[in-house]
Amino acid sequence: MVFTSLNFLLFFPLLAIVYYITPGKFRWITLLVASYFFYINIKPAFALLVSGVTLSTYIFTRLIDKAGTESGKKTLMVINIVLILLPLFFFKYFAVINNGILSLLDSYKVRWPLPEIKLLLPVGISFYTFMAIGYTVDVSNEEIKSEKNIGIVALFLSFFPLILSGPIERANNMLPQFKKQINIDFALITQGVKLMLWGYFMKLVVADRIGIYVDAVYGNIGQHNGTSLVLASMLYSIQLYADFGGYSLIAIGTAKILGIDVMQNFKRPFFATSMSEFWRRWHISLISWLTDYVYTPLSFTFRRFNIWGIVFAIMITFLISGIWHGAGLTFIIWGLIQGSFLSIEALTNKRRTLFQTKHNLNKRIWYIVLSCIVTFVLFSASMVFGRAKDLNDALMVYSKIFSGIIHIPYRDGYTMLYSFIGFTILMLKEFRDEYYPDHFLLFENKNVIIRWLSYYAVIFMILYFGVFGQEKFIYFQY
């Protein structure tokens, strides 16, 4: 069941009613049953994997709590992390590695006795595995106590708003919320509905419309010129933001309606003035997870190497981020490019800050606008590796872009016009939120007429400009 499916629009209101009718202390059971129903609805076998990860994590976190020594805790932590990473590696990387070896041997005319493997990636596995690892590490570091009720742990790892693509939540935020008595709060429900509505706008009006253009160009790179590829690559960054940002808002809104507070996943990334700022605004739940469980321990271990220890930690962190996204070479390169951007910024940090302060650049509009554009272009350029289907395609995109000839880009008037309208509305809202958060209010306006008019306007745009029938989000593949 996907957020944009009709099934979900029937399932969710019904669930919300049953949830609030259920007596307070049993509500978690309603949520747990609903979450498994939601996930089984995608593919029943996938539920076995999440329950396996849950069982292992439950047993080991309980054991960690009981272990007397620090080394005992660490050993149990490592065993659980290895165990729960096995299914992720098997489904996500085994086939790619196996097929890679096969084709390598094939090119040297050596035959391999194993058949080529094609496995269906269990959607959400990368997300709930990371949540389970985070929980295990937190228990091992004695930052939280292990949860005694296996049902609560099962709900944490299968909570339906988050299971498909996050946000990658933390146990210390979620477990207490599932356990406490939640009273119906209409203000929260209204906020949740507004978040969902805007999420649907981002996904159906902006992302899926732009996606038509991007798919047309990237689906047939050989037939398109460099200018079309520049345009499609820039548009892909916007599509990805609107798709994943939209998904995240629907997830956060859904949870909010159920009285559960979930962390923000995007914070207007296209207003970032540097790549390091960009990564504090983009897929925040993944980056903060990587910061806490990979970057901090690594940079701490290598701190005596000063800035070079930090650079090493940044590179490894983004390499893992790349591998997390996919097993192919393109994602490894993508991760290393992000790591290089951030390393360069880290190495020049002091000098840049001094220069900016000396010339008061951070207060100059032209400098801010230019920095936002450069950041956006750098990110879009790196995303060629995220969008192209393999390394050959990615290299072909670059060679066409850098051919030095400006062509007339591929035109699809209707798609481009609707994409432009959707994107402009999205950016106007983001601009307001970034620089004038208390002005020009629409959804939050005190005047009931303006408020309702804006709801209807967004619903109208979704119905009139929205692209229906896709029922998939880009991040389901990760």
Added chain:
Amino acid sequence: MDEKSIMPELEQVFRKVFNNESLIISREMSANDVDGWNSLNHMILVSEVEKAFSIRLKLKDLNKMHNVGDMIDIILSKL
């Protein structure tokens, strides 16, 4: 050693790391209050604190440092 005796030295470390000669630290001060106190400079700060007080911190200590006050308590516990 007590809090009063380590404050001037700790302040010097902060001034050096954040390149701000007029920076005055307080127990309640956290990353949000100091320009440039990000995850990058945090590790440099930790490393400089270790050097200045000749102590060795653990990753666990780092997780407990939410503000300058926490940092002072951890330093004092190591001296």
